[in-house]
Amino acid sequence: MYDVIIVGSGVMGMSIARELSQNNLNVAVIDRDVAGKHASYKAGGMLGAQNEFTSYSPLYRLAREAQTRFEGLSESLKQEVGVDIEYKQTGLIKLAAQDSDNDFVEKQYHFLHQYNPSVELLSSQNLSLATHGEVDTRGLSAALIPDDHQINANKYTKALLKSLNKRDIHRWYQTEALNIESISNGYQVVTNRGCLTTEKVIVAGGAWSADLIEEPSLKRQVTGVKGEVLLVENKSLKLDTTIFMTNGCYIVPKSKHRYLIGATSLNNDYSVGVSEAGKQWLFHQACAKVPGLQDSKMIKHWSGIRPYTLNEQPIMDEIQSGLFIITGHYRNGILLSPLIGELMSEWLVNDSRPEVLENFIYKRGELNEVCD
Numbered sequence: 001m002y003d004v005i006i007v008g009s010g011v012m013g014m015s016i017a018r019e020l021s022q023n024n025l026n027v028a029v030i031d032r033d034v035a036g037k038h039a040s041y042k043a044g045g046m047l048g049a050q051n052e053f054t055s056y057s058p059l060y061r062l063a064r065e066a067q068t069r070f071e072g073l074s075e076s077l078k079q080e081v082g083v084d085i086e087y088k089q090t091g092l093i094k095l096a097a098q099d100s101d102n103d104f105v106e107k108q109y110h111f112l113h114q115y116n117p118s119v120e121l122l123s124s125q126n127l128s129l130a131t132h133g134e135v136d137t138r139g140l141s142a143a144l145i146p147d148d149h150q151i152n153a154n155k156y157t158k159a160l161l162k163s164l165n166k167r168d169i170h171r172w173y174q175t176e177a178l179n180i181e182s183i184s185n186g187y188q189v190v191t192n193r194g195c196l197t198t199e200k201v202i203v204a205g206g207a208w209s210a211d212l213i214e215e216p217s218l219k220r221q222v223t224g225v226k227g228e229v230l231l232v233e234n235k236s237l238k239l240d241t242t243i244f245m246t247n248g249c250y251i252v253p254k255s256k257h258r259y260l261i262g263a264t265s266l267n268n269d270y271s272v273g274v275s276e277a278g279k280q281w282l283f284h285q286a287c288a289k290v291p292g293l294q295d296s297k298m299i300k301h302w303s304g305i306r307p308y309t310l311n312e313q314p315i316m317d318e319i320q321s322g323l324f325i326i327t328g329h330y331r332n333g334i335l336l337s338p339l340i341g342e343l344m345s346e347w348l349v350n351d352s353r354p355e356v357l358e359n360f361i362y363k364r365g366e367l368n369e370v371c372d
């Protein structure tokens with residue numbers, strides 16, 4: 001019998017398992033696929049703790065806290081498993097996609113600047129300087145968020161997987177959890193390869209998390225939003241800061257002169273692959289602001305499904321004694337994962353919900369209120 005079974009081997013499941021293993025618990029992670037297939041491997045890798053927020057919410061606080069973990073985490077993964085997750089302190093520029101979005105960028109700047117004075121509204125001249133002349137401004141508002149850095153999400157997820165291997169955490173791949181049944185001293189997880197028993201279960205199944213829990217309100221709240229991404233190479237482009245536009249298109253400078261261009265948002269679309277329309281939209285939007293991208297070589301493209309909730313607030317809750325759900329981190333799952341790993345481990349070990357997770361219950365009131 002395990003102490004904890006985690007369903008889902010994305011960044012959430014693996015970060016929690018990694019933290020739990022430090023407490024001498026007998027942990028298993030199960031996933032119906034082989035590693036590499038889902039959102040965690042496909043993400044842009046932005047640590048956009050400020051870029052994504054316009055008000056001082058409990059999630060904003062978690063995101064800022066999570067951002068502080070990556071420098072140390074990058075070093076510890078390098079030492080433990082020899083993988084460089086390419087933590088780059090290159091910052092991010094939020095850019096209005098069109099004139100009518102200027103107000104939004106300026107309002108967001110005012111909010112962010114209140115809590116981080118290093119966030120700066122850029123004049124056209126300073127925007128040009130910050131992007132080595134690569135961004136075509138045409139009077140659009142832009143804000144520099146100097147500490148919204150980035151990692152390579154694919155390498156990060158692979159590094160977590162290697163770390164789990166080293167820590168002797170049981171991994172069951174190509175093993176689908178079909179049902180979770182309550183038994184006298186815990187739970188039985190029924191899978192396509194037999195039954196596993198455990199004291200506690202954490203469902204961290206990304207966009208599919210609600211399928212395993214018999215709770216209609218969860219099924220209404222959790223869905224998937226497909227995102228498509230392109231990776232191009234351009235040896236003459238000098239851009240080294242992430243550009244994130246208000247229409248959701250972003251350009252993230254990666255190693256080896258590569259640029260990741262993301263991402264579309266297709267609600268409730270669980271299909272795999274990048275459509276021609278998706279490719280065109282991404283490339284067109286990116287080139288409209290960074291004309292130098294036009295001459296890029298296409299390296300590859302891919303898609304992933306973000307776990308989404310109706311009000312864009314993750315659900316991190318104990319549904320019934322010993323049965324937890326961790327999902328809905330939407331565009332911020334990579335960023336939040338190390339902190340959620342720590343907090344969930346603390347919760348399970350101390351048998352007490354950390355205060356900072358109190359707002360993320362599945363029976364929701366109004367969660368978007370401003371907190372002082």
Ligand SMILES: Cc1cc2nc3c(=O)[nH]c(=O)nc-3n(C[C@H](O)[C@H](O)[C@H](O)COP(=O)(O)OP(=O)(O)OC[C@H]3O[C@@H](n4cnc5c(N)ncnc54)[C@H](O)[C@@H]3O)c2cc1C
Binds near residue numbers: 007
């Ligand atoms: C294109 C794109 C760009 C993104 N960019 C960023 C970014 O820049 N920064 C950021 O912070 N976040 C970003 N994200 C979001 C981030 O990737 C996700 O929030 C995060 O990866 C979710 O992790 P997860 O572990 O919850 O889910 P997943 O990675 O989807 O993992 C869930 C796992 O559960 C398994 N599973 C589900 N049901 C079962 C079952 N019944 N039995 C067994 N296994 C099951 C699945 O096979 C899967 O492996 C992006 C996402 C996408 C798609």
